Structure formats: structure tokens, C-alpha cells
Amino acid sequence: MASIPLLLMGCGGVGRQLLHHVISCRPLHSQQGVRLRVVGVCDSKSMVAIPDVLTSEFRDDFLLQLCEIKSNGSSFLDLTKTGECQVYSGEEIGRKVIDVATALSSSSGLALIDCSASSETIGLLSQVINLDGCVVLANKKPLTSPLEYYDKLVSQPRRLRHESTGYPFLNAHVALLYKVGAGLPVIATINRMLSSGDPINRIIGSLSGTLGYVMSEVEGGRPFSEVVTSAKKLGFTEPDPRDDLGGMDVARKALILARLLGHRIELDSIKVESLYPEKMGPANIPLDEFLANGLPLLDEAIQKRIESAASNGNVLRYVCLIEESRCEVGLQEVSKDSALGRLQGSDNVVEIYSRCYSKQPLVIQGAGAGNDTTAVGVLADILDIQDMFRHSPSAA
């Protein structure tokens, strides 16, 4: 039996879904000989923990109560009076996380789950790794932090899992509308290939459901401005579509993949092509003006590039492209007969070329992930580290 003590940071949509999945999968996990034991939950302001992290755990009805508190916009601090848990706030939180990891380091170790969207967690994550704990991330930011921090975090690669950070991610609106699927197993596949000595020399992928949708609609003949405007109305984009069109979200995912392949680069060294010029950026003109007067000015240039691609037998896609000495994000011509070229709607696709996959790539394709499915991916990562929480034969 593997018993995994979990401490969850971040109790937003993904974190709450994770708690729901942990509870609903209990019978399944029991069959598999795994017990997920939640010993603490933090949001950005407070933390609840059980008094005895070595042997006890939160009851499922208490976990559901925590979810409800967060859904209602209330605070964990109100729980102080119930006596069911210890409640911490401010600087106490970090100290308590380390206390818990230290207490567990002489037995099973702690699994720290980061479902927050904070760039501040990286210090704690690295400390937990040093204390023989494991870290599972849905939060991309620690992996896109400067290399000096990144290196510490990934120093024990078996103790760090982050499949969900590589998920082609749709924003929450799109996710709801498309009822999108479980995350694509991109990171796990890359790790398998690398560790078995099949070096990867090229990854090209469409990692934004929003930009995938925009490019395939534009290819169908609709003007760029019209597609973006209607995508915004349909809720397929961020409230300000420039957040999608700028490409920085794709660049963050590209950085995570490039670093997996061993590229020693920072986020600002990635060449990112924005689909609008800087003078139309949020710092220079308001959203309304961008939509009404800016966007239509972009139609002709995009149309010309699509025609030029078509005259080469290609189509235009907004991709991340990682090669040996190259990591770029932007529009590229791809063969219309490739998996990327045949992409339609908001599906995401990743093509991986390696020594074994030299002519035809390994292709992984599917819908981007919403909260539910990001949580499913985090849960799969947690189950994937279970062997580290199982006593070895000699210890049994």
C-alpha cells in the first residue's frame, strides 16, 4: 500500500477540481493500493493543516467544506474557531509547509502540489525537493523562472512532475464552450524518449486552442479582424484578445519544452512574433479602439501571407518551433498534408522528431485542457510518483 501525504497550494478552479477528483477516485485508488492523504491546503492568504501530519488526514467532508468556502469567496481564517484544523496566515504559511515536509522527510516524504498561479512558490518547492519530498505542478511559473532557480527545482527530476504545465491550455471560456478533454501526454512522452536514449531534435506544435481556431478560420477565407472579433464575442479569447494574439502564453509553454530538451535559455531569449504591432498594444491604445480601428488594418497582411503559403502548397499556423539552436513562437508555413497543416478548430497538436522518428514525426493531438482536465492531469502525475511512497521490499 502506498500512502501519499498531499499538501495542496492553490485552491482556485484547478485545486478544487483536484480535491473533488481525489475524493471521487477513492474506490479506484483503493483497488490500486494507493491512499491519497490530504494533510494541508493553502490559498494565497492562509493555510489549513492537520495537527498530526504523520498519521492523520482531513476527512473528505472537511475537504468539500474547504472547496465550498473558496467557491463562496470566504476565507479559511474563519475555520480557526472550529478546532478541526490548525490555521496559518502570512509568513507562517511558508514555515508550516517546511515544518510538514521536514516532519515527513524521515518517513514517506511529502507530495507538494502547486495549483496556484504564483511565481512566489518556487523557493518552497525547491526546499521540499531538498527534504526528499516530491513536487507536482499545474503552475507554469516556477518552470519559466530564471535558470538559477529552475536548476534547483529540477535537480531531482524523478521527484518533480508537471505534465499539466505542458498542456495546450484553452482559457476558461473556451474550455467551457468546447467541453475540452484531458491534457495531452506531451511531457511524459518527451521524458520517455529522452531517458531511453532517443534524442529529440525538433518539436513543432500548435499549443494555443484560441490561435489554432483563429488561423484555421482565417484559412477558410474569413478576414482576420472578423474572426478575432467573433471569437471574442463567443468567449473563445481572453477578455482582451491581445493577451492571446501577443503569443506570450505560447512562449511560456515553448520555454518549458525547450528546457526539457536541454536548452539553457530564458523566457526573454525566445523570439516571439505578436500578431499585432506594438503601437496597437494595451500600453498605447484601449481595447475598444484596437477592436474597431486597429484589427482591420491587420487583415491585408495576414491575407497575403496565407496566399503566399498556399502558393507553396502550405498553410499558415501559429506554432512553437524548437530545434537545436532555435526556439521561436509565431506564424510558420507548414505542409498542408502534415498533422499541423490538417489541424482544424481548437484542437492542439504537437509533432516530435527524434532519432527514431526522423522522417515522420510522433504526433499527439487533442483538445486543450480546462480546469477539470488539468486537475485530472495533476492527479495522474500524483499517481505516477506513488512508487516513491511505497516501502521498498527491504523496508517492508
Next chain:
Amino acid sequence: MASIPLLLMGCGGVGRQLLHHVISCRPLHSQQGVRLRVVGVCDSKSMVAIPDVLTSEFRDDFLLQLCEIKSNGSSFLDLTKTGECQVYSGEEIGRKVIDVATALSSSSGLALIDCSASSETIGLLSQVINLDGCVVLANKKPLTSPLEYYDKLVSQPRRLRHESTGYPFLNAHVALLYKVGAGLPVIATINRMLSSGDPINRIIGSLSGTLGYVMSEVEGGRPFSEVVTSAKKLGFTEPDPRDDLGGMDVARKALILARLLGHRIELDSIKVESLYPEKMGPANIPLDEFLANGLPLLDEAIQKRIESAASNGNVLRYVCLIEESRCEVGLQEVSKDSALGRLQGSDNVVEIYSRCYSKQPLVIQGAGAGNDTTAVGVLADILDIQDMFRHSPSAA
């Protein structure tokens, strides 16, 4: 540091490639803190083992010598006189494997790697699992054995890995011609989805590179008999193409996938559509007659089915189809806009539908696997169990 004692059964193409990969990946694995320690190698007739399996291992140059002996068609029995290893034969082999597993069961446990093509290994595999060992399979047969044996083998799912048995596999001729890629991560993906509570309700896939090639050429307008005949000439089929056209190899893969989804079925309960009638089978007419007079009689019926599919906006594919109460292998009409419908050449593709992936499937696509890449997949599986060979913090 994880030190994994390996005992390899089967020293044909895949087994020898595995030994070469183990040796060439040593610097990489050393970086990752893993040591693969080969303590024994068997072929169908004999076994070599090191005297002290607890602490020592075969030197790399000795492993290369074993590969050479097998490449030359010689026997391990000649090694008896060198004194470098113990040599066993006949019934001694099974006893020695169990001895090794028993000796290691009180320390790290043994990893038994089955790269043979034998249906006889299943008893040993199950015994090693019972002795707290792990099993990695490239050999499909143990997984398609009757349920009473299968159940014992899979009783400890974390201790059994078999990604390479799910590989869409091209026969050796095709593999050489296509220089095909690493195995598709189908089994690992299915296991991730199932264990994280995303139930799979449908798998449909083209798992034979040969039949994929035949169907896409026929779709292009060439007569079936002509395509099969030229595929045979090009070495794209088994020596007797009826071994491909009968569908039993696809059925074996379908059984492995269906059992993963919880189907309690045997091989003979799968509905298999053969692309030739029984009266043209090897028991009834010789190969030459089949090719000259049998095959052309099949052209018209296939052509009609392709036209009928086209009139529905579909294309015809030879697939395995697994649904809740269904496991079939044969021709199916699929939408020409689906990943399956767009398949060309000898690529394989698997579409997986689940709760999270309800409208659009998760798609995994790529070339089938030859010896080299099957060995890469076995090696990835071995690295995937490394945490069971790492001392837990309490034991460290």
C-alpha cells in the same frame, strides 16, 4: 542512486538491441542516478548468469560478446569453459531464474525483461512478480494468454510494464524499409487516463502499418490485388501476406488494449474480419495460387465497399474498435476528416475517447516500431520502474 538488476529473456533482434542501448545510454543514466546491472541473459535453450547476483554484474564487453554469439548463430553453452559465468540449460533455466529472483527479493528485487516470442514464459513472469520483482514485456503472448494466467500476471500492475506490446508493429521487412520510429506511447497514456479517473469508452485505431498502407493505396484507386502483390514484392508484408490480411496480429493488440480497459475477454471472443475468405486460406490453397488466382477475385468487393464509403463521405480503414460491449477487428467506414480517415502510408494512429475526450478524441500517431524502437520502448519502461529500486527515505 537506483540500481536495477536485470535478467533478460530472449536474445533475438529486440533483446540484442536492448543490450546495445543499455550500454550506449550508460553516461545518460549515470547522470540520472540510475545503474542498469545485467545479472543474467537467456535464450530459448540456455542461460548465463553471474555467480553473485546481489552485488556484481556482467561487464559491457561480455554483454557485447553475448550479442555476437547470438548474431553468429552460436550457443551460450560454449561459454561454460571460460569460467566467466555460470551456464544453465533446459529445466535448470527456470529454476535459476527463480533462484535469482528469490535471492534479490530481500534486497532490491529483480527486473525480469521478456523480449522472447514465447508463450511459455508466463509462469516464470508471475512467480517473479510474487517474489516482489518487476516484469517488463516486449513479448505480447503472456498478455494474450487465457484470463486465468493473465490475472496472475497483472495482479501487481505497478510491477508490470509493457508499453512495447501495444506498439503498432510493422514486420521486420517493413521496419527496415521505412526506418520506422519509436513506439507510440499508447499504453502509458491509457494507464494515465484510467488511473486518474477519466474512463475510456472507445478506442479505434489502425494498428497495422501493412494494412494501413494497403487501405490507403486502394483508396487512391489501385486494385486491391495489385497493391497486395506489389507490397509483397517491396517486402512490406510477411512472406505470406495472408498473415497480415487475416487480422490476427491486430486482434492480439486489440485484446491487450481491451483487457486494459477491463474487458474480461479471450482472444477467440474477438470478432475478426479476414480480408480473404477461408477457402483461400493457407490450409486450402498454396501461396502462389492465392496470389495468382485468389487475390484478383477480391478486388471487386473491396472496390464496392470503398465506393459505398465514399458516397457517405467516409473512407475505409482496417481498424480495431473497442467499445463498452464490443471488441472487433476489421474494415470500418470512418469520417475522412478524422485522424484515422486522413491516415496515409504506413503510419499508425490510435483515437481514444473518454469522459474528458468526448467529442474530439485524443490522437496518437506515428510510424510503427521495428526492433530498434521496440528496444527503446523496453528501456523506457525499465527506467519508469526505477523508483521501486530506489531506497525509500526511511531505508536510506
